[in-house]
Amino acid sequence: MGARYLGAVARSCSLRSCVASSTKGVYGKDDLGLRGLLMTYWIRMGGLISNGMSCLGPPMAMWNDPKSFSTAKLDTPVVPQLQCTNHVCPIRVHWHVKTNYEEHWRVKITITNFKYQMNNTQWTLVVRHPNLKNVTDVYRFVYKPLTLYESINDTGMFHGIKYYNDLLPEAGPHVAFDSLDPTGNITIKWDVMSWTPDGYVAVVTMTNFQMYRHIMSPGWTLGWTWSKKEVIWGMVGAQATEQGDCSKFKGNIPHCCKRNPTVVDLLPGVPFNQQIANCCKGGVVASQGQDTSAAVSSFQVSVGLSGSSNRTVRLPKNFTLLGPGKGYTCSQAKPVPPTVFISPDGRRKTQAMMTWNVTCTYSQILASQHPTCCVSLSSFYNSVITPCPACSCGCQNNNSCVASGSETIRSVVGTNRSTLNNAPSIQCTQHMCPIRVHWHVKLNYKEYWRVKISVTNFNYQVNYTQWTLVVQHPNLNNVTQVFSFAYKPLVPYRSTNDSGMFYGLKFFNDVLMEAGPSGNIQSELILEKDIDTFTFKEGWAFPRNIYFNGDECKMPLPEDYPFLPNSAHSNQIASLTLAAFLLLTLLAFW
Known part of the structure; x- marks a missing residue:
């Protein structure tokens, strides 16, 4: 995002909203058009407070009386309703260039409300970017191109899904919104x-x-x-x-x-x-x-x-x-x-x-600067195992982990945490995550397919009691049988049934033990195929997201998924086999 845009927002609160940007090791010329964006919020947002006390830095004593805002009279000083920030804007839009694929790139948009006592209903977000003409997929927002001129297609409007996120709540703890558990608290x-x-x-x-x-x-x-x-x-x-x-x-x-x-x-x-x-x-x-x-x-x-x-x-x-x-x-x-x-x-x-x-x-x-778990993938149709991305939960440095098989493990295992003086307790791995979830596409039947899930603990000091594992996959609407784990569908919205929660059976495997021979739990599930959607192509058989104990796990990049063998190559082998068989048949009758 151009520096002139961010600077303009930082100098003036009257814009009603501001824009921040970030990248994740990805370089891009991002142009978020502020004119259309801010015009939308100029209509939606009220005027800013311009008296001597322009913002509210929580906590304050007035919050002990929730009626203090509604009972204020017109002739009394205006009670500030805006959270104190360096930008002093009621709305902040964050544009994050998240991932760069071979033929696509991914952006995450986050909208944060810094105004107390103000819910934004039926909000809209207008963005200008030259690559909006090639939008492939939009998650959790509704998108509509704005093509005022046939020759230009660089503007689009985002808005919330009805009864899901069409309301942007007031400032406060509401910002911790979980789309899979929208009412969770x-x-x-x-x-x-x-x-x-x-x-x-x-x-x-x-x-x-x-x-x-x-x-x-x-x-x-x-x-x-x-x-x-x-x-x-x-x-x-x-x-x-x-x-x-x-x-x-x-x-x-x-x-x-x-x-x-x-x-x-x-x-x-x-x-x-x-x-x-x-x-x-x-x-x-x-x-x-x-x-x-x-x-x-x-x-x-x-x-x-x-x-x-x-x-x-x-x-x-x-x-x-x-x-x-x-x-x-x-x-x-x-x-x-x-x-x-x-x-x-x-x-x-x-x-x-x-x-x-x-x-x-x-x-x-x-909760954490880094993810706390990662996902690895494998399948029966490809010998390649996709490991967790390197440094998923941080990178190795001096005294940050314990090497497997070292003498240090004996001093760590079974010792009270308070006596360790912050000694490392995570096993040294290339991903450095305390938890790894492995998803293996095991078998393909005529009308069903089978998946094996393994959860491994790499923490020598933590037993995970009453653990939970949440998976997002479009075929979870046809789960036929689950072995060794308890399963419960998560259906926060009636129109979608692609999420489910796995957890341990009481007194059997509801505790994931510390790292070591017992620090592993496994399950298998059988899913019925939907002939309209089922495929092994383009990584469809792998989960979209996985959460362990409520925290989202780091997924491999889609281009690293185990791929389906080239069908053209398979057809070529089949043709050569058939030709050899016919040749042998002719020679037999010669």
Whole structure:
């Protein structure tokens, strides 16, 4: 993208949107026409704030009251609704030159909303580029050429798919959007069950609404910041990791006095008087697709030095969630209608004194700088094995990995991670990924075909509990049988059935062991052929995308896929064989 364009955007916020570009080792003369692009958003977006406080750098105290925006009067100062960035634009469009093939090239377009309290419905994106006349395929957007003049075809319009992504949500955690799980999130609900002389007792419930992303061992870690000088008098089903400075208290000492407490789940086997329902699982939370009943975690907290009524209580803020690593972004607490509870006999209803929700969504970009898994491919019709791309999850350097068979492995395996001083635990490979997924096209029957899936762990220190594997392939709508794994179709949209989730059988292979002889799990599946679409040509038999534990794996380039033997070559061999047979027949009767 021309530098003059980016500079113009950086100097002026009145453009309503800005454009960023990047390449991935690919050189290209990209011309993203700003005139048509920005004209569209000039219509869609409202005016920018021009007072002394022009942007909102989260977190701020005003977010504790979600009504602060809607209740502002005309004669009061304007509350900023724009997230503070270096460009101060409500919309950023990112153009990324992703991959260069032999006859094609691939671009990724990302649109980000930086304006709070503003959803862009039925958005449109207009792009000018001389190569738009040769658009081959568009994913997840609808594309329409704009040919105002017959002699020029360099402009096109993108817009969202109805009921799928035709709405660009407001700024916030919504940016972590997963097209295979569009409603997936972790919701943290605080139910104030009773008031105390100096505070309240609340039950905190964490529900995982993600279809295939779970929280594995060592479990979740939840943090927040108190709005005033609250303390935690006691907890049931969880504990704060640090007590903090409680020296000003005499007699009864609080459980935690820190202004920003960090809470973890209790381990299984704790005494019954320290348990409540859905607690004490070591922080492990299943995904909705695996086990709905195990996708919940709860604890009880007694809060002091806080408000003791609906009007005086202040909501916590700045929520953080580790599950168990980074990647989750949490919204501010939002008051919702009080939760209603039904008695076991169904004859009585009670409700919480007050309820607020926090929504946390996951982004792989925030979780890791590199992918965490890769894919290799092979087939029965080609002896070539396509390995994971080199440096898929980073490249080898000094002290970054452990060589297979070295003496260092003995000091790594079975050792507590905290005692290793960040010692490497990944086996040295050309891809440097902790997880490799291998897809092998095994057999071809008359009406069916067979695939073998192998998942290998290259991490000497991590056992993957309740693992999940998500595959995208157009023939998954005709899965006939799956061996050794459990399988569940993922159908977020009724019109498409090309995604499915594989996971282990309980007490059999639901744990992927650490690297070594046992660090491998395998399955085979049989798929029924669709005569209208089935083919082995052009890599059709290989998956479009693979996700392990919710993270997208690095795929090989399409030109590296095992190719089908040349049909012309096969026909030539068949013709020579037939000619030799006829010649021998003639000689026999000579």
